[in-house]
Amino acid sequence: MAAIKRSWRMPGEKDLGLLRIENQAGLSVSRLSNGCVFAIEHRCENTTVMINQILGSPLDGGIGRIFLRASSDATPLCTEIIGPCANV
Secondary structure (H helix, E strand, O other): OOOOOOOOOOOOHHHHOOEEEEOOOOEEEEEOOOOOEEEEEEEEOOEEEEOOOOOOEOOOEOOOOEEEEEOOOOOOEEEEEEOOOOOO
């Protein structure tokens, strides 16, 4: 039986469709198309330091989510305002 050769390639920033904002000090935040933060980084000359410990995923989102909970009666409203299920 012949061996099957497999290869894997990690997607790059262009493959993920990231939206990046960056300030003059080199701090940047990259956002995935699903609304999750992909990476928080500091870029300086030839060095990049990742500040967040876990990269966001285009499939499952990320660990950074913010929920809004509002209540005017006995039934509270709880909705995700930042994250993969955000609809605001």
